[in-house]
Amino acid sequence: MTSTIGQRAGLDAIPAYRQGAAPKSVDGLAPFKLSSNENPYPPLPSVVEAVAGAVSGIHLYPSMSADSLAAAIAERWGITAANIAFGAGSVEVASQIIHAVTNPGDQVMFAWRSFEAYPILATVAGAEPQPVPLAPDGGHDLQAMADAVTPRTRAIFVCNPNNPTGAVLSASAVEQFLEAVPSDVLVVIDEAYLHFNDHPETAVGVDLFRKHSNVVVLHTFSKAYGLAGLRLGYAIGAPELVSALRKVAVPFAVTALAQEAGLASLKAEKELQERIDVLIRERQRVYSGLLDAGLPVRPSGANFLWLDSGIHTGDLARLFEDNAISVRVFPAEGIRVSVGTAEANSRVLAIARQAARLLLRQH
Ligand SMILES: Cc1ncc(COP(=O)(O)O)c(C=O)c1O
Known part of the structure; x- marks a missing residue:
């Protein structure tokens, strides 16, 4: 029917x-x-044990603030818990960002081709995707992206290394880009593959976040930590942005099992x-x-x-x-x-x- x-x-x-x-x-x-x-x-035995230990509590809602995990991440990166917003995978945090900073018709820029969720998330949120073609070597064309910013551009996703081309952006190239982009446009450094990135000159999201108030960084437990099935990601951003992300987040999307697995993974780094x-x-x-x-x-x-x-x-x-x-x-x-x-x-x-x-x- x-x-x-x-x-x-x-x-x-x-x-x-x-x-x-x-x-x-x-x-x-x-x-x-x-x-x-x-x-x-497969997951480490210590991670499996932590998740198994949390199973007996699944009749209760998880903590929305995820205090223990936030404290561990804050220590890991030298930031505070007020800089961290969680989501069910970093893809959910990316969605929160777009919902938090765009009004209908505003633009969300990203290199293309890049992570396939960006244009979908932007459109679903009522924003307009603004793809900018990659450079011929498969890396972001940061000059073209800076030139393409309009008064309606509210957020720019920079994927480092880029999915699917694997290209790495240098710290100097991203610094130059940030100088060229208006300071009221949010620049999202998506570092889903951070741990595999051994390029000596790579841009490092947390370093950029410390220097630029319009930078937010996305990290995930799905890839290097091997927790794709538990859905855990987070943003590192300014406290005001983090408060906005928490407002638009789906309540209780990050389960207690994911939080325990994240904590155990940080201990097993x-x-x-x-x-x-x-x-x-x-x-x-x-x-x-x-x-x-x-x-x-x-x-x-x-x-x-x-x-x-x-x-x-x-x-x-x-x-x-x-x-x-x-x-x-x-x-x-x-x-x-x-x-x-x-x-x-x-x-x-x-x-x-x-x-x-x-x-x-x-x-
Ligand atoms: C660049 C990039 N960002 C974010 C994600 C989302 O990962 P997750 O939602 O599992 O954290 C992916 C997943 O493939 C990705 O490739």
């Missing part, structure tokens, strides 16, 4: 967020999901760092192997790599699919491959060698 309930005008024009695809099952091959930039490692170091080494191994195979891969500061495969994207995507690996496919544009376990990554390299032969045949 067709619903007779009316929908809000314009909803048809908003694309639904696409979740990373599951791998196809192929006889004799273990499947690997490399389509969502997830951490391939040394152990988690060992895993991060392995993933960074694996990223380098895959990057070198893809380059050696002759594929158009970009340097990356994140836990994924971008293949600039253009018109060959469909053929390449099929090869991954037929080898039981799911990747993020952007038709006629490119493919984003997450860094997984060594076994998954070795299969990616084998596919790359096959792909190189296929692409050579086509030329």
